[in-house]
Amino acid sequence: MLNPDLKLNPKLFEADAEVKATRAGYGEGLLQLGEENPNVVALCADLTESTYAHLFAQKFPERFFQVGVAEQNMAAIAAGLAISGKIPFISSYATFSPGKNWETIRTTIIYNQANVKIAGHHAGIMTGPDGATHQATEDIASVRSWPNLKILVPCDSIEGKKATIAAGETEGPIYLRFTRDKTPIITTIDSPFEIGKIQTFWTSEKPVATIFAMGYMLYYALVAAKELETEGIQVLVVNVSTIKPLDENALLSLAKQTGAFVSVEDHQVAGGLGGAIAQWSTKNIPTPMEFIGLQDTFAESGKPAELIEKYKMGKDHIKAAVKTVIQRSARL
């Protein structure tokens, strides 16, 4: 069942459950930070409304900088602002930032430990009809290896707002990942959120597998867990809203509890959430694992729901992965 301690959305599984894009949470969080801290500044590369930076730009025009279609310039200007005491938030589509400007961020923001928050929007195949050029499906892989970077992937718009605010209040470089389409609201304003903590959103008495989900894909994982329960298979579903640093203590107890893992992410299976957990578990407590995500392929144009099915990332694929992994763990 949904973990009662976390005060999650009680209407989550109802047909009329509220939906909202996680990127809206970025806009609301940034606006609130702007009100609270005059050092917060924002930059955008000709995608102000798409990345919801317009809420901040309209309220604080003197603290908003339009750089034009120039993502490298945006990153380096932000580094300069941060080195001079400001707290810059930069936003674009994730394919372009941190994609196109990857090395600029690496040197001027990460290596410098400049206090810049990088918001990558339109992540994943959820970006839909624009096609693979605009669907960031390697962004986590491309930044995860940067030392001293924190990576946050909110599961819904409410958590998106909390993550943005927490990022602004935390010193150092942080990557935040957002999606374009409206997705179910899973949490409530009363749900706890903390950078570096993963939380079990679906609990069971005798779980046989743990599903780790990232971002809006958490919803599909929860639906899968609910359906599996009716089939007599009990699982845990964990919201991994911080990909880096991984919550190792929590991972250890989850591994001991179930002995089988499934990762679920709208990202390549290489180098993302699944990769991070597999690397950790191989060292600490080797655990059979299945990986839901893009299987070493680019996706294409289409409606998000169609793409999720075609690329085998939907609830039925998650259920099948759980069944496979518990057979593997039983054989051990």
Added chain:
Amino acid sequence: MPQELNEEKLKDLKNKANKVRQLIIEMLVEAGSGHSGGPLGMADIFTAFYFHILNHDPKNPDWDDRDRLILSNGHICPVRYATMALSGYFPIKELKTLRKINSRLQGHPHCGSLPGLETTSGPLGEGLSQAIGMALAGRMDKKSYYVYCLTSDGEHEEGNTWEAVMFAAKNKLNNLIQVIDRNYIQIDGTTESVMPLDPLKEKYESFNWNAIEIDGNDIKSFIEAIAKAKLVPDRPTIIIARTIPGKGVSFMENDYHWHGKPPNKEEAARALNELRVLQEKIQNE
């Protein structure tokens, strides 16, 4: 092969450009997402390319000696798809698959999906460098093909564009002709409010390019500019094509809000009506 441009031919090209515009509207309303402003503004230039300027064979898109047409600002691909279909690269009815799952017509052009695209684009500022690579290869292989690269004003904000501009001049690439869609709009507003680019002709001239400025919705001026560009022996040429974004649909013209959205059903019907009136006008000219 390029033919002589007489009155009859010019009228035929104007008719075709109008037809391309109608196809763009039909595609976009069916897709339910995509870009309107840029594609409509560039319909005259695409028509001039595919039906007059390019040395190409729609039935043999990989032909070695073809002229290369690189679309750097990939988001305006509906105009490329419509013109390609009209000139015989693929069936016109396939246009209705734009942006849908399993389609060859990706939301931003993917060369692995559809023959004849030369390369993949969408992320801005990357086309001119690739065009340069093709022009260099053509020179090395002693080919006589031309490389035409279409770019936008918005993507001139990318540093990569200017890296390419310097390289092309240094290497005297006279087999490279860039055409910029100078429509003065981008996503967040007018180009001059987002990041001023004028004076553009002078910028290019100081970077040692040959620069020609024309009305990009005047097919005749465009074709003449291409002919002039080919006479320059030692420099790449840019044709600064001043176009009207949304051209042909009154409520879309010069309004940056139409950069990246499709018409709804009612707007599409109005747009098609206006375009059909223009079509009659062209026929009675």
